[in-house]
Amino acid sequence: MDMIFSALEILMRWDVALALLAGSVGGVLIGAIPGVGPAVAIAILLPATFSMDPIVGLTVLLGIYGSSMYGGAIPAILINTPGTAVNALTTYDGYPMTARGEPRRALSLAYSASFFGGVFSVICLILFAPVLAKVAPMFGSREIFLAALLGLILVVVAHRGQALMAGALACFGIFLNSIGMEPVKYTQRYTFEQDFLGGGVNLIVVVLGLFALSQAFVLLLDEDEKVHLTKLRGGMFQGLRELARHPRVTAVSASFGVLMGMVPGVGEFTAQFMSYTYAQKSSKRPQDFGNGSSEGLIAAETANNAVPAAAMVPLLALGIPGEALTAMMLSVFYVHNVVPGPALFQNDMDFVVALYLALLILNVLVLIFLLFATRHLIQVVRIPNRFLGVCILTLSFVGVYSLRNSATDCIMAAGFGILGFILKRLSLPAVPIILGMVLGGIMEVKLRAGMARVKEPWDMINRPIAFIIFTIIILVLASHFLRVWKERKELKEAEWQTKTASTSFGRLLSRRKNSFLKDRGKEVRARHSKLLRRLKDLF
Amino acid sequence: MTTERESRFVGPRRGQLIFALVFLTLSVLLLALIGEQTTWVKKTKLFAQPRFWPAISLGGMVLLGGLHLYRLPWRRVSRYDLKEARHWGQSLEYGLWFMAYVFLVPLVGYLPVTLVFVPLLARRMGYRSRLMLWVSLGFALSVVVLFKGLLSVKIPGALLYEYLPGTLRSFFILYL
Numbered sequence: 001m002d003m004i005f006s007a008l009e010i011l012m013r014w015d016v017a018l019a020l021l022a023g024s025v026g027g028v029l030i031g032a033i034p035g036v037g038p039a040v041a042i043a044i045l046l047p048a049t050f051s052m053d054p055i056v057g058l059t060v061l062l063g064i065y066g067s068s069m070y071g072g073a074i075p076a077i078l079i080n081t082p083g084t085a086v087n088a089l090t091t092y093d094g095y096p097m098t099a100r101g102e103p104r105r106a107l108s109l110a111y112s113a114s115f116f117g118g119v120f121s122v123i124c125l126i127l128f129a130p131v132l133a134k135v136a137p138m139f140g141s142r143e144i145f146l147a148a149l150l151g152l153i154l155v156v157v158a159h160r161g162q163a164l165m166a167g168a169l170a171c172f173g174i175f176l177n178s179i180g181m182e183p184v185k186y187t188q189r190y191t192f193e194q195d196f197l198g199g200g201v202n203l204i205v206v207v208l209g210l211f212a213l214s215q216a217f218v219l220l221l222d223e224d225e226k227v228h229l230t231k232l233r234g235g236m237f238q239g240l241r242e243l244a245r246h247p248r249v250t251a252v253s254a255s256f257g258v259l260m261g262m263v264p265g266v267g268e269f270t271a272q273f274m275s276y277t278y279a280q281k282s283s284k285r286p287q288d289f290g291n292g293s294s295e296g297l298i299a300a301e302t303a304n305n306a307v308p309a310a311a312m313v314p315l316l317a318l319g320i321p322g323e324a325l326t327a328m329m330l331s332v333f334y335v336h337n338v339v340p341g342p343a344l345f346q347n348d349m350d351f352v353v354a355l356y357l358a359l360l361i362l363n364v365l366v367l368i369f370l371l372f373a374t375r376h377l378i379q380v381v382r383i384p385n386r387f388l389g390v391c392i393l394t395l396s397f398v399g400v401y402s403l404r405n406s407a408t409d410c411i412m413a414a415g416f417g418i419l420g421f422i423l424k425r426l427s428l429p430a431v432p433i434i435l436g437m438v439l440g441g442i443m444e445v446k447l448r449a450g451m452a453r454v455k456e457p458w459d460m461i462n463r464p465i466a467f468i469i470f471t472i473i474i475l476v477l478a479s480h481f482l483r484v485w486k487e488r489k490e491l492k493e494a495e496w497q498t499k500t501a502s503t504s505f506g507r508l509l510s511r512r513k514n515s516f517l518k519d520r521g522k523e524v525r526a527r528h529s530k531l532l533r534r535l536k537d538l539f
Numbered sequence: 540m541t542t543e544r545e546s547r548f549v550g551p552r553r554g555q556l557i558f559a560l561v562f563l564t565l566s567v568l569l570l571a572l573i574g575e576q577t578t579w580v581k582k583t584k585l586f587a588q589p590r591f592w593p594a595i596s597l598g599g600m601v602l603l604g605g606l607h608l609y610r611l612p613w614r615r616v617s618r619y620d621l622k623e624a625r626h627w628g629q630s631l632e633y634g635l636w637f638m639a640y641v642f643l644v645p646l647v648g649y650l651p652v653t654l655v656f657v658p659l660l661a662r663r664m665g666y667r668s669r670l671m672l673w674v675s676l677g678f679a680l681s682v683v684v685l686f687k688g689l690l691s692v693k694i695p696g697a698l699l700y701e702y703l704p705g706t707l708r709s710f711f712i713l714y715l
Contacts, residue, residue: 048690161549164607168562171599175569178596182589187578189593190569213637217630220664386664387671393633394657394682397640402692410641414634421630425623426558427550436596444592451586494543 023063031071108239173436209416219389257306264322
């Protein structure tokens, strides 16, 4: 209880209150505009928060992260376009409800489900914090190295069908992090004798390029879409009552959100997928899913809003970000010399709880704002795409240039912007690059420190937590390879069903060789050579 | 006709082969430079070598990038790939707009350049109405006031501001 009071004391400041308000309202607005999203907004605002207190800066960023998904549900339900990527599943049941004349019901249900997800996860984590505070100090260099490695592997294998390229891009991120002066032996790595590379490649420059500038390029080269908005009728509070009628789906979805949020590299999509599948399988009316089912909408919205608070756990407890947004927030900690990790949990527990309480207050603020302001808020979806591109390009300048007033940074950001644009066109993920950069740096430092005390390779995993993480890594890799093998088998079967000949050239040759060696094959060859001889004799 | 392998591929076909080829080529080139661009320090463990992480990362890029290329269901660059590459090139134009903005701000000043840049780019994008002009100007002004005036982000005063009279000069350098 004392801890909660001291956490509240941290929050009782006018600048924190302002940050909460700006973060919540700004996050909803950003989420409601399709094509912007929290990653772009956080990337742009990141350098501006460096001059603020850590709690103020993090509250703004956390506010945007936590409330953007509320806003993202608005265009997903009203115009069938998700405001943020994680609201894609909301369109499945949200838009059909709008199409049959129930947009208010869908919106209020989405807000209520999101609110429950957000509050549930924060309460879980506040209750869970003392346990974390006990577990976190058990993580030494080796454990943190293995946890970072696990996070990176999970990010890679989460990209189904693209794991090879996701892995290559994660390695590219690790390579980017290694550029510059190496801090222990003071040698240059891939600087090509250029001064601007001596200090390394700045994470914010890469983030701004890959997320903000690339999105600006996508929008600028896109066509404007005509938006038809449906008029809102009915009360906005009916969703709260309706949510109470589905306690099981709501609680299970929120739990999935909390659990998946805590695992680095997994996040909203897996949580949503699992809760939606569960809701559909356990529903009395599974045929309604995808056609405007209230349970489907609840499952999708509850799960994704339970993730942001949970995603802060690996960041705060171990200093390991599990996704791009928390990776960006890590830089705010570093700028203020606050090192997230076990020590933060031991020494500044009130700071951690203050962050969670800020998220709790934020959820309340967002719900109140949305219940009363949705009618006016929906107009933001009318902003034309290409004009949004102009706005993002202008704002990206603030983000990159204010960092070090360096034109070289801007050139690099533009280069990464073009790379991000290409990746978006090819539907390839940019997140592994960011996580590779952040986790690569952590892995380098922790492996060096950990290996200093290791005499045999086995010593690396001779502590219980290290052994558990190592076992999880092996299990994750084994299950991934098993899945790849099964997919390959299915592909082969499907190919055999459509083709008569072997699809493998080696096997084709081997089959011909076998055919030649058999008696029947020899007979056929003899007949063919006889015919060929006769043909030659003719000429 | 689309083959089974092509239909199961995640993402569009156009441009994939070119990207995979360029990625692998650059990775191989960088890996080939590892002896020249990194140092091997004597009497130091393998894991503490400055060359260790570049080798791991570039090795991973070459291996995984190569496997990705090998697993691609296409072996020839089609005209759609080339069309896509041209589309990538179109983003360069906006990269140049951005760089022009970057180079002009320290010379002319954040406020004047933004007030010209936003409406001009909006015009280039096809928004020629009077309403959009005013919206662009309003947006440009609010960005400068919010970030430089209120949030005090680090954007230095321009060379042109030096020619302004006394108090106006310091006001412009500090807030605009």
